[in-house]
Amino acid sequence: MSFGSLRPGPRNLITDVDGITVGNAHDAAVRSGVSVILPEARAIAATDVRGGGPGTRETDALDPTCLVDAVDAVVLSGGSSYGLDAASGTANWLGARGRGFAMAASPLVSPVVPAAILFDLMNGGDKAWGEMPPYRDLARSACEAAGPDFALGNIGAGYGAQAGRVKGGLGSASVVTESGLQVGAIIASNPFGSVLMPERAHFWAAPYEMEGEFGGKGWPPDVAGFAAMNPLAGTKAEPAHGNSGANTTIGVVATNAELTPAEARRIAIMAQDGLARAIRPVHSAVDGDVVFVLATSGYALESASRPLSLSLIGALAADCVARAVARGVYEAETLGHLAGYRTIYGA
Numbered sequence: 175m176s177f178g179s180l181r182p183g184p185r186n187l188i189t190d191v192d193g194i195t196v197g198n199a200h201d202a203a204v205r206s207g208v209s210v211i212l213p214e215a216r217a218i219a220a221t222d223v224r225g226g227g228p229g230t231r232e233t234d235a236l237d238p239t240c241l242v243d244a245v246d247a248v249v250l251s252g253g254s255s256y257g258l259d260a261a262s263g264t265a266n267w268l269g270a271r272g273r274g275f276a277m278a279a280s281p282l283v284s285p286v287v288p289a290a291i292l293f294d295l296m297n298g299g300d301k302a303w304g305e306m307p308p309y310r311d312l313a314r315s316a317c318e319a320a321g322p323d324f325a326l327g328n329i330g331a332g333y334g335a336q337a338g339r340v341k342g343g344l345g346s347a348s349v350v351t352e353s354g355l356q357v358g359a360i361i362a363s364n365p366f367g368s369v370l371m372p373e374r375a376h377f378w379a380a381p382y383e384m385e386g387e388f389g390g391k392g393w394p395p396d397v398a399g400f401a402a403m404n405p406l407a408g409t410k411a412e413p414a415h416g417n418s419g420a421n422t423t424i425g426v427v428a429t430n431a432e433l434t435p436a437e438a439r440r441i442a443i444m445a446q447d448g449l450a451r452a453i454r455p456v457h458s459a460v461d462g463d464v465v466f467v468l469a470t471s472g473y474a475l476e477s478a479s480r481p482l483s484l485s486l487i488g489a490l491a492a493d494c495v496a497r498a499v500a501r502g503v504y505e506a507e508t509l510g511h512l513a514g515y516r517t518i519y520g521a
Contacts, residue, residue, distance in 0.1 A: 178351050178352025178353050179352050180351055180490070181349065181350060181384070182347065182348055182349060182350070182384050182385060182387070183349070183358065185322065185323065186348055186384075186385075186387060187322075187323070187324065187346040187347075187360075188211070188346050188348060188358035188359055188360040188426065188428050189321075189322040189323070189324075189346075189348075189358070190348035190350060190356055190358050191356045191357070191358045191468075191470060192356060192430050192470055192472050193213050193214045193215060193217070193430070193470035193472065194211065194212075194214075194358070194428045194468065194470065195211075195212045195213070195321050196210070196211055196212065196321070196322075196360060197210045197315075197319040197320030197321070197324075198210075198316055198319065198324055198330030198344070199312040199319060199330065200312065200328075200334075201299075201312060202333075203299065203300045204299045204301060204308055204334075205294065205297050205298060205299025205334040206251075206252035206257070206297075206299060206308070206333060206334045207251075207252055207312060207329065207330045207331055207334065208249065208250070208251045208252070208260045208313050208315075208316050209249070209250040209251070209316060209329075209330030209331040209332075209344060209360065209362065210248075210249055210264055210313060210317050211247060211250070211360060211426045211466075212247045213245075213246070213247070213428075215470070216245065216275075217428075217468040217469060217471075218244050218433055218434070218438050218469040218471060219236055219243075219245040219248070219288065219435070219438060219466060219467060219468050219469070220236050220438035220439035220441070220442045221233050221236045221288060221439075221442055221464060221465065221467070222439065222443045222446050222464070222465050223462075223463070223464050224446050224449075224457040224464075225421075225422060225423075225457055225458070225461035225462040225463035225464065226457070226460060226461060226462070227422070227459070227461060228422070228462035228463070228464055229255055229258065229290065229291040229292075229293075229462055230288070230290050230291075230462075231249075231258050231287070231288060231289040232286060232287060232288040232289065233288055233290075233464075235286060235288070236288060236435070236439075238435040238436040238439055242275055242286050243434075243435045244275075244286070245288055246265075246268050246274055246275075246285045246286050247264050247268060247317075248287070248426050248466045249261045249264050249289035249290075250292075250330070250331035250424050250425065251291045251292070251309055251313075252291065252293075252294040252334050252335070252362075252364075253291060253294065253309050254291055254292075254293045254294070254295050255291065256303075256307040257289075257291035257292075258289055258291055258309075259307055260289065260309040260313035260316075261287045261288070261289035261313070262313075263309065263310035263311065263313030263314050263317075264289075264313045264314075264316075265285040265287045266310075266314075267317040267318075268283075268285035268287070268317075269283060269284075269285050273285060274286065290422075290424040290462070290464040290466070291424070292335060292362055292364040292422040292423070292424055293421060293422055293462075294333075294335060297334045297336065297509070298510040316330065324346075325505075326344055326345055326346060326502055326505040327345075327504075327506040327507055327514075328341070328343055328506055328507050328509060329343070330344045331344060331362035332344030332345070332363065333509075335363055336364055337365055337368070337369050337453075337502075337506075338366075338367060338408045338409045338410060339368065339408050339409070339410070340370065340503060340506075340513060340514065340515050341503070341506040341509055341512040341513060341514045341515065342362075342363040342365070342502065342503060342506060342512075343362075343363060343502035343503055343505055343506030344360065344502050345363060345498040345499055345500065345501035345502025345503070345504075345505065346359060346360040346361070346501065346502075347359055347387065347494045347497035347501055348494060349384075349493065349494055354430075354473055355429070355431060355487070355490075356428075356429060356473070357427065357429045357431075357490040357491055358428050358429075359427045359448070359495045359497070359498040360425055360426050361423060361424070361425035361495060361498040361502055362423065362424050362425060363453075363499050364422050364423060365422070365453045365456060365463075366409055366411070366421040366458050366460050366461050367409050367453040367455045367456050367458065368409050368454055369452055369453055369500060370503075371394065371408075372404065372408050373407075375391055375518075375519035376391050376394050377389075377391070377452070377500040377504075378451065378453065378454055378496075379451055379496040379497060379499060380392050381393070381451075382451065382496045382497050383497065383500070384497065387497065387500075387501055387504075388497070388500040388503075388504035388505075389504055405455050406455070409455070422462035422463060422464075423449055423456070423461065423463050424462070424463070424465075425464075425466070425495065426465070426466045426467070427442065427445045427465060427466070427467045427491045427495065428467070428468040428469070429441070429467070429468075429469055429470070429487055430469075430471070430472040431473045431475060431483075432469065432471040432472070432474050432475060433467075433469035437469075438467040438468075438469050440488060441469075441484065441487055442466065442467040443488075444488025444492055445465045445467065445488065445491040445492050445494075445495050446463070446465050446492075446495075447492040447495075448492035448493060448494065448495025448498075448499070449463055449465070449495060449496075449499065452496040452497075452499035453499060465495065467491070503515050504516070
């Protein structure tokens with residue numbers, strides 16, 4: 175069984191997956207933002223949580239043994255625990271439009287909106303919001319803005335992010351096959367670990383780059399000498415940067431494959447490998463790494479080769495995640511004391 179040749183989708187964004195839209199909003203004064211991944215119809219969903227300090231909402235509902243097997247949106251937000259309020263804003267927006275889980279006996283719907291947050295409270299923005307954090311309003315704005323096209327870098331949930339020693343950001347990537355399979359990822363990169371090789375402009379995700387999407391620098395010529403390097407080089411553990419508890423990489427993978435909730439969960443597990451390919455170290459005690467999966471179910475899988483198909487989809491998902499991590503950092507611009515990749519290394 176083969177899906178045929180691989181290439182990025184026409185936008186090289188998660189929205190190359192049929193039925194997926196994305197909206198972003200940020201507050202420049204606060205230096206934080208929200209991304210809403212908004213399927214056009216309810217989508218099969220799953221999640222995998224690997225970080226030691228996650229901040230999430232509704233992840234238990236995505237257990238394949240639970241009643242609800244589809245969601246109405248997924249929210250990625252800055253703001254640490256305050257950012258979870260963005261899911262409430264999204265749920266309110268959806269509910270007002272009659273979009274959500276419906277029970278026959280109730281005239282109302284209950285939107286299912288899983289969410290994950292990253293820590294950007296120490297990036298220099300004005301966080302003196304008192305009892306009114308901005309995240310609910312930012313989520314509404316993101317929902318209103320949802321569509322197929324969006325920018326990368328300092329946008330949405332990645333607006334105030336930091337990736338090791340450089341400015342983090344929101345990244346996305348996609349792959350489509352000759353047979354019509356679509357896989358995409360959107361990642362807000364704010365890891366404790368580094369996305370770059372020590373003292374180099376080279377991304378750990380370099381082997382997975384397609385069409386020069388994050389600079390095309392490839393591997394350094396002395397890559398073989400990196401086996402014994404300090405695993406904390408370039409991370410937030412370095413004394414000059416010191417924010418070793420201000421972390422987390424969160425994201426969503428989408429596919430048009432027809433999946434069950436249990437199969438989507440397996441894809442989420444495999445997709446986490448993309449973070450391991452792009453960030454060193456990852457899934458640490460001070461990260462809250464979370465990956466969601468959405469399946470819009472327009473592409474049927476053959477039953478005879480289904481296990482192999484799922485394995486290939488998971489592998490493509492991991493590659494898209496790694497590429498999205500690097501693209502978000504590559505596109506991020508300097509913000510305050512956080513220097514952007516291209517400010518340091520050029521294009």
